[in-house]
Structures are given as C-alpha cells and as structure tokens.
Amino acid sequence: MWPTAFCCNSIAIYKASNSMESDAPRVAICQPYVIFGGRLQVILHMVEVLNDLGIVPDIVTLRLRFEPERIEAHYGRTYQMRFRQLAPNMRIIPDDTSILVFNSLLHRIGRDYDLLINSSNSLMPLPGNQHILHYIHFPRERRLADPSPDIHRPDFRYQPFSLRWLHRLAIQQVYRFRRLHPQHHFVFNSAFTAAALREMYGNVPADTHIVYPPVDFSDYESDNRDRQPAIVSVARFGPSKGQLEQIKLAARQPDVHFHLVGFAHNPAYVETCQAYIQSHGLKNVHLHLDAPFDEMIALMHQSKYFLHTMINEPFGLTAVQAIAAGCVPLVHDSGGQREVVPLPQLRYQSLDDVPAILETLEALPASDIDAMVRELQAHAHAHYDEAVFHQQIHDILLPILDELQGKTKTGA
Known part of the structure; x- marks a missing residue:
C-alpha cells in the first residue's frame, strides 16, 4: 500500500569520525535506486570528496537492493555515509514513474538538507528553490524524446496501445512541463550527455561542467x-x-x-x-x-x-x-x-x-x-583518473558549499 510504503528508514553504514565538523553543510546524494555498477562507484567517489571536506552525506534512495555492508567488502574501502531509504517496502514500478515519485518526495525531504546532489538523471519535478547539483549520466528527458524506448536498442519499439506504450506516452506528456531552475548546477559524465541535455533545454546555464566518472x-x-x-x-x-x-x-x-x-x-x-x-x-x-x-x-x-x-x-x-x-x-x-x-x-x-x-x-x-x-x-x-575526478568535483562543490555556509552564518 502506498501510504505505508513511504517512510524513512535510515541505515548508518559507517559512523562519522570525530574530525567531521558538526556545523558542516547538510548534503544528500539522491538516486531512486542504488545498485552495484558504475553509478554506485561515482556516488562513492562523491562521498570521498565530501568526506575530505568534512561532510558525511546521506545517500537518499527509495530502497536499497543490497546489504550496505557489501560495499566495503566489494570495494575494499571505508566510507563515511548514511543510507536513507524513503520507501523500503515499495513495490517495483516502472523506472520513469519511480523517478517522478522520488523527485517529488525530494520536495519534502530536501528541507532537511542544504544541498542535494541529484543523480536521478531528471529535472522533473524537483524543487526549484533548492540548491541542487545534478550529476547527469544521461537525461531522462532525452530518452523519452527518442523514437525507441531504449536508446541502446534503436530498433526496439513497444507494441502500439500496449500498457508500456500508453505509460510512456503519459510520461512524455508530464515532461512537456520541464524547465530549468537558476539554483540548479550541472555536471555531465561526457560531452555526449551534455549535448543531449542542451538538445532538450537549449539554454543550459553557462557554468556547466564535464567530469568523467573516475577510475583508480x-x-x-x-x-x-x-x-x-x-x-x-x-x-x-x-x-x-x-x-x-x-x-x-x-x-x-x-x-x-x-x-x-x-x-x-x-x-x-x-x-x-x-x-x-x-x-x-x-x-x-x-x-x-x-x-x-x-x-x-x-x-x-x-x-x-x-x-x-x-x-x-x-x-x-x-x-x-x-x-x-x-x-x-x-x-x-x-x-x-x-x-x-x-x-x-x-x-x-x-x-x-x-x-x-x-x-x-x-x-x-x-x-x-x-x-x-x-x-x-x-x-x-x-x-x-580518480585524482582528476576528485579535484574537479572538489573545485565545483567548494564555492557552492562556501555560499551555503555564508547564508547559514548570516541567517539568510
């Protein structure tokens, strides 16, 4: 049942060290589902950069698909972070719907944080008055605009008037109301991805960055x-x-x-x-x-x-x-x-x-x-190289975090 599905279930995978500042900005890295793969590796490197800045982020997700302890066992590293599940008992629903549900929940959850790092690949329907740094692997908007429901299988099509075809048509109508917000910042995983977002929005802010996923x-x-x-x-x-x-x-x-x-x-x-x-x-x-x-x-x-x-x-x-x-x-x-x-x-x-x-x-x-x-x-x-990624993300985050801390100290 939906009313009981949406709850917060926090998992403190590793405790914060004493060196982490208690007055540091509150940061959440947000992704609808967290599974093992390339995106998780990007998230973990983001965590390392934030840890170096004295911040222990929350990883906000609808639900986890693995036990958090597997992360250290698989990658052999320790991370300072907490997992926050918004709907741990939620049934599996189509990806496009889950992204819209997740981003909608961030209107409420976002109040708990100074900065959201969004990895959902979608700007819909995120809060416009919240500082959000988007790390975009490929924009959902561009996927929905493609003739194929799977850009990786260009010849694939849904059967007309099937449930999946009708669902995709409905989601496409929702995305007609997409827009950019001035407090959102953009980082792309490749020039190919950056071009895809510009194709959908045209006037993307000038302070966008291409930061490739890292490898040690x-x-x-x-x-x-x-x-x-x-x-x-x-x-x-x-x-x-x-x-x-x-x-x-x-x-x-x-x-x-x-x-x-x-x-x-x-x-x-x-x-x-x-x-x-x-x-x-x-x-x-x-x-x-x-x-x-x-x-x-x-x-x-x-x-x-x-x-x-x-x-x-x-x-x-x-x-x-x-x-x-x-x-x-x-x-x-x-x-x-x-x-x-x-x-x-x-x-x-x-x-x-x-x-x-x-x-x-x-x-x-x-x-x-x-x-x-x-x-x-x-x-x-x-x-x-991961050192390149860490330096670039550090240089992008630092002015945003400095601005947020300045507002906190002045009460703005």
Missing part, C-alpha cells in the same frame, strides 16, 4: 604482456548490455574464449544467456556472475581484448577500467565511447565487423599493440 588506475595496472587472445566483457547482465549478442558472436569464433563478467541483475536474461550457451554447446563462453573484484581484475590481466557492445553508451566506465588493465578495447562507434576510445580503428559499426578487426589486430607486431595501449592509457590517465 592503481587497482587495474599490470605489466603482463603475455596475454591470451581472449575477450573479456564487464557489464551488468541485461538486454541493453548485449551479452546475448556477444555469446552469438562467440559461436562464430570458437577459437576465442569469451569471459562475460557482471552482476546477475536480471535473472531471466541470465537464464536466456545460459540456455543459448547450453543449446549450442559453446565451450568458449564463460559467465562470471557476481564475480568479486579480484576475479574481474585477474580476467582483465589475462585477456588481450575487451569488448563493449552497448550502443549509445553515455560514458562506459568498464572500457576505461579495461584500458587501465592493459586490454585493447573494442567498442561501438557511438555515444561517449568515442571519447573513451579516440582511436577509430578500435570502434565498430556492427558486431559483424569485430572478427575482421580482431584478425587485423592479431596480424600486428606486439610492439604496435603495446604502443596503441600506451596511447590509450595516457589519454585515460589525463581524463579519467
């Missing part, structure tokens, strides 16, 4: 040059991530081993992948479901190539991780992957192109491959 290169670096001509892929299992298409590609490449690593977020899709492997007797495909971090790193260090199959990926954190680990990335020629992999010969238009690309790369001298990897790693270090 020390976690991934390896001197291993004696790698198997194998392919590793890392992504949460789901249709938009394209694992089934990778498996079908593997069926045409029986001499190449494919290691598919990812969270089993969609059990039905995982079963579909497993059924295809079994029915076709594929011995060269290995699923590493919910693999620990160390296992993922080991597979990256063993494999020569990394394959990413999502179309219109707004950024693509795993491709950066693979580059840091010394893999040669093969990515679709779209979205933010053009920024991550600036070498056009490593981007493909169709998965059908991949076997030919692999054949070309395998014919190159090892010195040419090493030079290619070094060039990609230098580019990645300059743009995606």
Whole structure:
C-alpha cells in the first residue's frame, strides 16, 4: 500500500569520525535506486570528496537492493555515509514513474538538507528553490524524446496501445512541463550527455561542467604482456548490455574464449544467456556472475581484448577500467565511447565487423599493440583518473558549499 510504503528508514553504514565538523553543510546524494555498477562507484567517489571536506552525506534512495555492508567488502574501502531509504517496502514500478515519485518526495525531504546532489538523471519535478547539483549520466528527458524506448536498442519499439506504450506516452506528456531552475548546477559524465541535455533545454546555464566518472588506475595496472587472445566483457547482465549478442558472436569464433563478467541483475536474461550457451554447446563462453573484484581484475590481466557492445553508451566506465588493465578495447562507434576510445580503428559499426578487426589486430607486431595501449592509457590517465575526478568535483562543490555556509552564518 502506498501510504505505508513511504517512510524513512535510515541505515548508518559507517559512523562519522570525530574530525567531521558538526556545523558542516547538510548534503544528500539522491538516486531512486542504488545498485552495484558504475553509478554506485561515482556516488562513492562523491562521498570521498565530501568526506575530505568534512561532510558525511546521506545517500537518499527509495530502497536499497543490497546489504550496505557489501560495499566495503566489494570495494575494499571505508566510507563515511548514511543510507536513507524513503520507501523500503515499495513495490517495483516502472523506472520513469519511480523517478517522478522520488523527485517529488525530494520536495519534502530536501528541507532537511542544504544541498542535494541529484543523480536521478531528471529535472522533473524537483524543487526549484533548492540548491541542487545534478550529476547527469544521461537525461531522462532525452530518452523519452527518442523514437525507441531504449536508446541502446534503436530498433526496439513497444507494441502500439500496449500498457508500456500508453505509460510512456503519459510520461512524455508530464515532461512537456520541464524547465530549468537558476539554483540548479550541472555536471555531465561526457560531452555526449551534455549535448543531449542542451538538445532538450537549449539554454543550459553557462557554468556547466564535464567530469568523467573516475577510475583508480592503481587497482587495474599490470605489466603482463603475455596475454591470451581472449575477450573479456564487464557489464551488468541485461538486454541493453548485449551479452546475448556477444555469446552469438562467440559461436562464430570458437577459437576465442569469451569471459562475460557482471552482476546477475536480471535473472531471466541470465537464464536466456545460459540456455543459448547450453543449446549450442559453446565451450568458449564463460559467465562470471557476481564475480568479486579480484576475479574481474585477474580476467582483465589475462585477456588481450575487451569488448563493449552497448550502443549509445553515455560514458562506459568498464572500457576505461579495461584500458587501465592493459586490454585493447573494442567498442561501438557511438555515444561517449568515442571519447573513451579516440582511436577509430578500435570502434565498430556492427558486431559483424569485430572478427575482421580482431584478425587485423592479431596480424600486428606486439610492439604496435603495446604502443596503441600506451596511447590509450595516457589519454585515460589525463581524463579519467580518480585524482582528476576528485579535484574537479572538489573545485565545483567548494564555492557552492562556501555560499551555503555564508547564508547559514548570516541567517539568510
């Protein structure tokens, strides 16, 4: 029942240290659902920046899909933060509806904070009189404007007049009332994402920033040059991530081993992948479901190539991780992957192109491959290293927090 679903359930995952100032601005990082993946990693790095500024943020969400203790176990770091669940018992509802419900709740919850860091990817219907820093992975408004309900599957369509088709039509009407607010600040995860928001709003404030999601290169670096001509892929299992298409590609490449690593977020899709492997007797495909971090790193260090199959990926954190680990990335020629992999010969238009690309790369001298990897790693270090992210977010947050503290001291 909705009336009993919406309550606050706070989980203090780690206590604040004594060094955290009691009069620091109250900050919440807001995301409708928190699951393991790239967005969680961005949130955790935001937490580290705030901790360095003496702030223990709340992570405000509708409900958690895992036990908070798993974070430290998976990433091997301790974070000063608290989880605040607004609807821990809420039934699963469509993403677009849950975002609108969550953002609506922030009108009430937002009063408890000086600054909201919004990671819902939507400006609707957030409070206009609240200081909000948006970290946008890809704007929901742009997804709803696309002919396909899934920008990662451009040919996909809902059946006309089906419940999903009608729901999307209704949500599109709600977003006709979208608008920008002067107290909102914008950070984008790529130039591709920034262009998508400008397409929807046109007059985006001038003080916007592109801050790429961070990677701790020390976690991934390896001197291993004696790698198997194998392919590793890392992504949460789901249709938009394209694992089934990778498996079908593997069926045409029986001499190449494919290691598919990812969270089993969609059990039905995982079963579909497993059924295809079994029915076709594929011995060269290995699923590493919910693999620990160390296992993922080991597979990256063993494999020569990394394959990413999502179309219109707004950024693509795993491709950066693979580059840091010394893999040669093969990515679709779209979205933010053009920024991550600036070498056009490593981007493909169709998965059908991949076997030919692999054949070309395998014919190159090892010195040419090493030079290619070094060039990609230098580019990645300059743009995606966690130290770069921390400094950029620090420089964006500091004037906002200083202004908020000034207002607090003057009683404004």
